[in-house]
Ligand SMILES: [Zn+2]
């Protein structure tokens with residue numbers, strides 16, 4: 056009897072998956088992947104993902120988020136004998152379409168070197184406490200800390216030394232410790248810089264965004280190529296030109312997506328779900 060070519064996300068079943076993190080991201084990632092893909096998740100004890108850039112600015116991120124997340128994943132695999140790995144990378148700043156709103160973008164990537172597969176998950180949210188401020192009094196410190204959700208969410212304090220080097224204080228265990236650090240620093244500095252700690256273990260709001268990116272990844276993994284049945288048949292391009300419901304002319308809104316298989320290169324166009332026309336409010340002809 057001819058054996059069927061293995062396909063579907065069954066090809067991950069029973070395998071060990073390395074979660075490339077040193078910031079406790081496995082707490083949200085492992086339960087989802089173990090349930091959805093029947094894998095066993097483990098971390099690498101001596102992995103240092105800070106080499107790829109830190110949020111507090113001690114080490115600059117040199118590459119794009121997608122290059123960084125892939126490099127992190129492969130660095131973790133190199134330290135193990137496994138062939139399946141997941142890494143995540145976050146970015147913070149203004150929302151791409153609303154510059155006055157802060158946003159958090161999370162990318163996760165699953166790399167399977169045994170089957171030569173790379174599948175991504177993505178989540179963009181305005182639910183973030185990402186913030187920073189110059190403070191010169193303890194009441195400003197307390198106000199900032201309360202606003203960003205301390206102590207469940209932590210903060211980082213930075214000062215400039217005379218040589219122009221940035222010094223960083225982090226991992227505060229209580230409000231007393233945070234206060235006494237700031238009191239001491241304000242004796243020698245007119246003001247100090249305080250910012251939200253965006254590392255996953257110190258930021259439950261960010262951890263939730265990572266969880267949503269992992270849910271998106273699982274959705275992409277479970278999307279199988281109609282041609283070769285490999286997982287990861289997902290969106291590679293958006294096609295704009297959704298028709299206006301009033302004048303019937305094309306708008307800038309997305310009408311369809313191109314889905315592509317990373318394994319056999321088969322691709323097809325699929326209309327965006329649950330939308331057939333655009334509100335004239337977003338039409339350049341009806342509402343210029
Ligand atoms: Zn395919």
Ligand SMILES: [Zn+2]
Nearest residue numbers: 299302338341
């Ligand atoms: Zn129109």
